[in-house]
Amino acid sequence: MAELSPTPRTRVRRLPSRASYDRTTIHAILDEALVCHLGFVHDGQPFVLPTTYARVDDALYLHGSAASRMLRGLRDGIPVCVTVTLLDGLVLARSAFHHSMNYRSVVILGVAAEVTDAAERLGALEAIVEHVNPGRWRQVRPPNDRELKATIVLRLPIVEASAKVRTGPPLDDAEDLAWPCWAGHVPLRLVALEPVPDGQPPAGVTAPNGRMHA
């Protein structure tokens, strides 16, 4: 099924023409972004924390320290919201009111479950490293037992999810088109600069290709 079914909670009501429930669109945004914002509730207070992740098929994997309050709480199976946003540009209209941003975002609602199966855990950690720098997993020293014990891996099904996308120029009102200011959009791009080696031995190995957005 290419389309996810919107639920009352994921159906986009504001500017629904920007919404998509298409799996391919949702997956592409998740695969391009590097950081998600994970929301959860503790004592009635929402918390939103940035963290890395990876998508494998229809699952999003998160990981973190077993010493983390946050992850220990999530392990109990509480509702979360994971939001991923790619900021693509500034939209500068003639009217203050119509200023906007170009962006691609995904919102996933659900309950994250702890992954306990050893193979799935290792696969998730591999996916998270590969997500940041494809090809790196086979180069690095793999996790040892102590590190695996210190790591919690969570899986969130990508089922109740929606994307929202804005592209292109500002949408000024017709009566503002003669207003004497520049109007258009300024594309933004996250670029990788020259890799900085850490100066520890051994030297001379090849620097990675920087992973780049867009």
Next chain:
Amino acid sequence: MAELSPTPRTRVRRLPSRASYDRTTIHAILDEALVCHLGFVHDGQPFVLPTTYARVDDALYLHGSAASRMLRGLRDGIPVCVTVTLLDGLVLARSAFHHSMNYRSVVILGVAAEVTDAAERLGALEAIVEHVNPGRWRQVRPPNDRELKATIVLRLPIVEASAKVRTGPPLDDAEDLAWPCWAGHVPLRLVALEPVPDGQPPAGVTAPNGRMHA
């Protein structure tokens, strides 16, 4: 007071050496980023949505459509979490375990209140436009009464807030330093590309300077 007092909810417990409660640090991150992630709770479910904002002194202003479910809910004074993240780089260690990101983030907890004072509302909208493109407010067509009526402005005090910052190279374990792979960090930067005019009249006005991170 240059330092905010951490509360049990904002005191950073994971890697506290990365934490800061310094007002200058917090404000600088808020001023550089363009988008925040706003978390709130509805029927026990957390929601996290990306949105624009601006800081004025010790307040964060958010705005949106009066038709938005989300903002109508927030207007009633419910707890929110606003998180702002600047992604500064990939940290590629020799061990999978020590892979990380360089980042600067701010988390603000509190209750957002609707701004009803006309002057403060207009000042907040000006700050939001100026935040994206400094100097633009005096060039554009200001909001009219209809647009102002259609807009909700919220103020969140920047009081219960913390910053978290990671910079620099990976921190590999000593016994991994001879592992034969490249290690270091790859700086990331959000850059503004050439502005794209929307092709509507009038032509010939000067393009804005793209606002750029870092």
